[in-house]
Amino acid sequence: MNYNKKSIEDIDVAGKRVLCRCDFNVPTKNGVITSDKRIVAAMPTIKYLVDHNAKVILCSHMGKPKGEVKPELSLQVVADRIYELLGKPVVMAKDVVGEDARAKALASLADVFVNDAFGTAHRAHSSTAGVADYLPAVSGFLVQKEVSIMGKALSDPERPFVAVLGGAKVSDKLYVINILLVKVVTL
Numbered sequence: 153m154n155y156n157k158k159s160i161e162d163i164d165v166a167g168k169r170v171l172c173r174c175d176f177n178v179p180t181k182n183g184v185i186t187s188d189k190r191i192v193a194a195m196p197t198i199k200y201l202v203d204h205n206a207k208v209i210l211c212s213h214m215g216k217p218k219g220e221v222k223p224e225l226s227l228q229v230v231a232d233r234i235y236e237l238l239g240k241p242v243v244m245a246k247d248v249v250g251e252d253a254r255a256k257a258l259a260s261l262a263d264v265f266v267n268d269a270f271g272t273a274h275r276a277h278s279s280t281a282g283v284a285d286y287l288p289a290v291s292g293f294l295v296q297k298e299v300s301i302m303g304k305a306l307s308d309p310e311r312p313f314v315a316v317l318g319g320a321k322v323s324d325k326l327y328v329i330n331i332l333l334v335k336v337v338t339l
Contacts, residue, residue, distance in 0.1 A: 168262075255285065256282075
């Protein structure tokens with residue numbers, strides 16, 4: 153399946169402030185990352201932006217703090233791991249835009265928005281859909297890869313086609329379930 157959305161390769165990021173939404177909601181135990189797969193998966197996009205002289209602003213969520221500051225959900229451990237992988241300084245912001253992370257305030261930090269968080273792309277949050285209302289928006293390599301794989305699996309699946317869905321909220325998945333029901337052998 154052809155990927156027909158704009159990606160970071162379709163725009164000039166040189167010298168631009170790029171807000172890149174990633175999925176760094178990684179598992180930790182006692183302040184140590186137990187799996188850095190999500191961070192490693194985002195590195196091609198991050199490296200591309202850095203190598204093309206963008207001023208990169210990474211954002212993500214960690215856990216569900218429900219409006220409270222919870223030190224155990226700080227992204228500092230992620231920033232430290234990105235530094236190890238990238239070999240360049242990573243500065244952790246202490247405060248971004250206040251309590252609600254309003255989309256317009258978040259968008260004011262950048263010239264371009266890159267969404268590289270496939271797992272949260274469907275949510276209408278300030279850091280996903282909201283900032284795209286105020287900035288030119290493109291996808292990162294991880295989203296591009298996920299959409300291409302998902303598109304091929306749905307348009308021309310190998311048989312037998314079996315789907316496994318997970319997550320806590322079935323209501324979020326009803327649309328996908330209805331699409332899959334006519335295509336899969338087993339769900």
